[in-house]
Amino acid sequence: MMDASAGYVTEDGRQIGGVLMEMKNITLRFGGVVAIKDISFDIREGEIRAIIGPNGAGKSSMLNIISGFYTPSEGGVWYKGAPRPPMRPYEVARMGVARTFQNIALFEGMTVLDNVMTGRLTHMHSGIASQALWWGKARAEEVANREKVEEIIDFLEIQAIRKTPVGRLPYGLKKRVELARALAAEPSILLLDEPMAGMNVEEKEDMSRFILDVNDEFGTTIALIEHDMGVVMDLSDRVVVMDYGKKIGDGTPDEVRNNQDVIDAYLGVQH
Amino acid sequence: MTVTHAASGALESFPALLERNARMHGTKPAYREKEFGIWQTWTWVDTAAEIESLALGLINMGIAEGDYIAIIGRNRPYLYWSMVAAQAVGAIPVPLYQDANAEEMAYVLDHCGARFVIAGDQEQVDKVIDIQDSLHQFEHMIYLDPKGMRKYDHTRLHEYSHVQEQGHAARDELTPELHRRTAKLNYDSTCVMLYTSGTTGKPKGVVLSNRNMIETAKNSSEFDHLKAGDEVLAYLPMAWVGDFIFSIGQAYWTGFCVNCPESPETMMTDLREIGPSYYFAPPRIFETQLTQTMIRMEDAGPTKKKIFDHFMAHARKVGPAILDGKSVSAMDRLKYALGEFMVYGPLKNMLGFGRVRVGYTAGEAIGPEIFDFYRSLGINLKQLYGQTEASVFITQQPDGEVRSDTVGVPSPGVEVRIAENGEVFYRSPGTFVEYYKNPESTRDTKDAEGWVATGDAGFFEPSTGHLRIIDRAKDVGQMADGSLFAPKYVENKLKFFPNILEAVVFGAGKDRCTAFINIDLTAVGNWAERNNIAYASYQELAGHPQVLATIQSHVEEVNRSVAQDEMLSGCQIHRFLVLHKELDADDGELTRTRKVRRKIIAEKFADLVGALYDGSPSIYTETEVTYEDGRKGQIRATLEVRDAALASVAPQRVAAE
Numbered sequence: 001m002m003d004a005s006a007g008y009v010t011e012d013g014r015q016i017g018g019v020l021m022e023m024k025n026i027t028l029r030f031g032g033v034v035a036i037k038d039i040s041f042d043i044r045e046g047e048i049r050a051i052i053g054p055n056g057a058g059k060s061s062m063l064n065i066i067s068g069f070y071t072p073s074e075g076g077v078w079y080k081g082a083p084r085p086p087m088r089p090y091e092v093a094r095m096g097v098a099r100t101f102q103n104i105a106l107f108e109g110m111t112v113l114d115n116v117m118t119g120r121l122t123h124m125h126s127g128i129a130s131q132a133l134w135w136g137k138a139r140a141e142e143v144a145n146r147e148k149v150e151e152i153i154d155f156l157e158i159q160a161i162r163k164t165p166v167g168r169l170p171y172g173l174k175k176r177v178e179l180a181r182a183l184a185a186e187p188s189i190l191l192l193d194e195p196m197a198g199m200n201v202e203e204k205e206d207m208s209r210f211i212l213d214v215n216d217e218f219g220t221t222i223a224l225i226e227h228d229m230g231v232v233m234d235l236s237d238r239v240v241v242m243d244y245g246k247k248i249g250d251g252t253p254d255e256v257r258n259n260q261d262v263i264d265a266y267l268g269v270q271h
Numbered sequence: 272m273t274v275t276h277a278a279s280g281a282l283e284s285f286p287a288l289l290e291r292n293a294r295m296h297g298t299k300p301a302y303r304e305k306e307f308g309i310w311q312t313w314t315w316v317d318t319a320a321e322i323e324s325l326a327l328g329l330i331n332m333g334i335a336e337g338d339y340i341a342i343i344g345r346n347r348p349y350l351y352w353s354m355v356a357a358q359a360v361g362a363i364p365v366p367l368y369q370d371a372n373a374e375e376m377a378y379v380l381d382h383c384g385a386r387f388v389i390a391g392d393q394e395q396v397d398k399v400i401d402i403q404d405s406l407h408q409f410e411h412m413i414y415l416d417p418k419g420m421r422k423y424d425h426t427r428l429h430e431y432s433h434v435q436e437q438g439h440a441a442r443d444e445l446t447p448e449l450h451r452r453t454a455k456l457n458y459d460s461t462c463v464m465l466y467t468s469g470t471t472g473k474p475k476g477v478v479l480s481n482r483n484m485i486e487t488a489k490n491s492s493e494f495d496h497l498k499a500g501d502e503v504l505a506y507l508p509m510a511w512v513g514d515f516i517f518s519i520g521q522a523y524w525t526g527f528c529v530n531c532p533e534s535p536e537t538m539m540t541d542l543r544e545i546g547p548s549y550y551f552a553p554p555r556i557f558e559t560q561l562t563q564t565m566i567r568m569e570d571a572g573p574t575k576k577k578i579f580d581h582f583m584a585h586a587r588k589v590g591p592a593i594l595d596g597k598s599v600s601a602m603d604r605l606k607y608a609l610g611e612f613m614v615y616g617p618l619k620n621m622l623g624f625g626r627v628r629v630g631y632t633a634g635e636a637i638g639p640e641i642f643d644f645y646r647s648l649g650i651n652l653k654q655l656y657g658q659t660e661a662s663v664f665i666t667q668q669p670d671g672e673v674r675s676d677t678v679g680v681p682s683p684g685v686e687v688r689i690a691e692n693g694e695v696f697y698r699s700p701g702t703f704v705e706y707y708k709n710p711e712s713t714r715d716t717k718d719a720e721g722w723v724a725t726g727d728a729g730f731f732e733p734s735t736g737h738l739r740i741i742d743r744a745k746d747v748g749q750m751a752d753g754s755l756f757a758p759k760y761v762e763n764k765l766k767f768f769p770n771i772l773e774a775v776v777f778g779a780g781k782d783r784c785t786a787f788i789n790i791d792l793t794a795v796g797n798w799a800e801r802n803n804i805a806y807a808s809y810q811e812l813a814g815h816p817q818v819l820a821t822i823q824s825h826v827e828e829v830n831r832s833v834a835q836d837e838m839l840s841g842c843q844i845h846r847f848l849v850l851h852k853e854l855d856a857d858d859g860e861l862t863r864t865r866k867v868r869r870k871i872i873a874e875k876f877a878d879l880v881g882a883l884y885d886g887s888p889s890i891y892t893e894t895e896v897t898y899e900d901g902r903k904g905q906i907r908a909t910l911e912v913r914d915a916a917l918a919s920v921a922p923q924r925v926a927a928e
Contacts, residue, residue: 150307160536
């Protein structure tokens with residue numbers, strides 16, 4: 001359907017680029033349990049790529065492999081055309097991969113601003129001493145980074161809670177702050193682990209709008225896991241469907257919707 | 272209308288005032304907006320340059336003299352510049368309410384025939400795109416915030432900054448044309464067209480000339496000694512005439528600085544950071560701030576709470592007198608100064624009123640307690656009375672003559688007269704030119720001599736010369752003995768008690784007044800909780816003897832207050848009952864904006880009104896209610912009808928002036 005280098009054009013007319021990241025024959029085992037079995041798929045530059053599947057399908061494990069938190073037992077991750085060696089998560093972050101978590105992982109006692117600033121960590125290079133003294137390079141760097149953070153605060157419309165400790169915020173806003181922190185890293189690929197979980201309809205609509213805007217405005221490639229099928233089908237350009245650690249479908253939302261294996265997986269068939 | 276041109280010289284348009292400000296106040300701040308967490312500032316010179324680029328850009332896009340440009344969005348410097356840029360090219364700015372839905376917007380855009388729309392963000396752009404097919408004259412839209420609009424079809428869409436850039440690039444060819452158009456503007460050119468919100472029927476476009484706006488801005492600025500260096504926070508809708516007068520009219524006349532909040536949600540924080548010296552808010556905002564303060568003080572430690580209560584009591588006693596410059600003993604002054612240091616100062620800072628020199632409230636009646644609270648802190652809060660057709664100002668309160676129950680003396684240059692039936696008429700340099708495309712309404716409202724009917728009934732207090740508004744003229748009636756019946760006046764007094772949510776007063780054509788009362792479930796429920804009074808439903812709480820006793824004391828207090836007013840003393844409430852259900856818009860008893868529909872209530876509860884007048888001690892009633900999901904049900908109740916004590920009245924009766 002598509003050739004690896006040229007990319008394709010989406011229904012709404014966006015140009016999707018070449019392959020940014022490719023999973024090649026990934027298998028992941030925890031002792032005797034096989035969480036992921038021989039899965040391959042790619043993520044292209046500028047697209048919104050969803051990974052869906054019933055509970056326990058191995059979606060989060062897959063995301064953890066992409067983010068470098070797990071090292072696959074077999075197979076490998078290719079990033080920008082070259083195999084990615086096993087890395088520590090912070091090294092992956094430096095390569096331009098940022099993520100949000102299913103169970104919000106923010107610093108509850110810190111303000112929204114400070115939380116988002118932590119997303120800039122990979123862009124700070126001054127030493128502890130000069131940072132503590134707030135002097136010289138550290139100062140210039142902080143000002144530059146603060147500017148970037150303020151742009152993101154403006155973009156996600158969280159100005160009113162800039163100085164509010166995260167612990168005091170409602171759930172939906174915390175999710176937005178987490179997205180802000182991930183964006184602050186200026187990632188080339190953004191991983192969202194169930195960005196809409198536990199939200200009401202209005203919050204979901206807001207979040208969908210922000211995800212589309214991020215993709216549109218910054219050209220960020222987005223890979224997301226989500227349970228809400230409506231959201232997935234509306235947002236994504238291409239969808240990977242997993243079930244029991246295997247890939248059972250891959251394609252545009254329409255293709256996936258009409259895939260018999262996918263229908264079976266969701267409606268339930270004897271295994 | 273007699274207006275002297277000499278006073279203002281050639282300053283007969285806002286572009287002319289802008290040019291003067293750039294010359295005289297060049298380096299002073301004209302606009303500030305908080306963006307990216309920092310207050311960005313534009314001086315008058317910067318502002319003039321921005322407006323010039325935009326005006327050139329508009330000419331470049333083909334705007335003609337006499338075109339209408341709709342402006343939709345929240346308060347931002349760029350949109351204020353759009354208004355003056357529109358004037359500079361000979362077009363007429365039409366600011367619209369940003370929360371209007373697409374349908375309302377379609378009506379207004381079609382009515383004024385706007386060829387150009389300047390919109391703040393994607394939300395507004397989407398609304399206009401939705402309706403553009405039905406708008407025959409609409410051609411181009413300019414938007415400010417490009418977020419989310421990258422993929423939009425840009426054949427008729429233009430980004431604000433690009434319009435400015437293109438205008439700037441073509442300045443050599445277009446500047447002569449801009450100067451030619453700006454030079455033509457005079458006092459009779461249309462300054463702005465504002466649509467009235469229209470509680471009845473379709474909105475009407477009020478055409479206001481440069482004379483209206485500039486004369487009014489000049490008079491009102493002088494009245495309150497506004498000057499360059501003052502600061503205002505622009506946060507009320509740009510489509511509202513008040514915002515135009517404050518943020519453009521007075522700002523351009525005096526050269527003061529207009530500050531725009533970062534977002535509607537950050538308004539309170541921004542208010543505190545800016546500390547405006549001139550401030551306007553509807554009563555609702557003052558009320559909310561007071562409630563929030565009081566709730567937070569309830570949670571404070573006992574020592575702090577004691578200090579607060581002690582000094583606030585002192586402030587209530589002498590604060591307003593000190594503010595009005597009346598004589599107060601040295602001891603009291605000393606204590607007030609200590610209070611300023613310990614309580615009032617920090618509190619004012621917290622509320623963002625630390626520097627307020629002049630504050631106004633208008634729009635509806637403000638509770639005397641709320642009003643006095645702010646004044647006792649030393650905040651010079653005053654009331655004004657006005658409307659769009661008057662370019663805001665009809666009457667306002669001079670410093671030192673402020674009370675919660677009057678709206679002040681006629682503003683400079685305004686003549687006010689009271690008609691036979693009590694309706695207030697005015698005539699001023701600010702009186703509007705006409706309703707756009709509606710000569711009939713214009714004739715109905717404004718007579719040949721320029722007198723405009725306000726639709727409100729009021730009278731001048733003989734002792735002070737201050738105007739008091741009592742009600743909408745059409746609601747004011749007469750009682751059986753011919754004395755004045757002003758239901759809303761009494762209802763407002765009742766509603767100032769936190770326990771009373773709604774009140775409906777009857778008495779037109781009758782020999783005495785009676786009332787329905789709705790308790791406020793939050794306030795009364797809170798009270799019941801603190802006093803260990805168990806209740807299972809709204810109905811039960813509303814019928815509780817102690818609640819009735821409390822409400823009775825409120826009614827009697829209102830009677831005493833009403834009795835002091837010899838003209839309205841007939842409106843004392845003889846009997847009342849507390850309704851068994853909350854008046855509800857779903858049941859048609861209130862409008863969607865929560866205004867009482869007197870006639871419908873009187874019909875629906877005719878049995879209860881009967882009981883109020885026939886002397887029976889209680890009445891059994893059945894009422895149909897509509898639940899939120901549309902189902903209907905019945906409420907049965909036996910209501911107690913209570914007699915309220917009347918206060919003695921001075922027998923003398925004075926007719927309206």
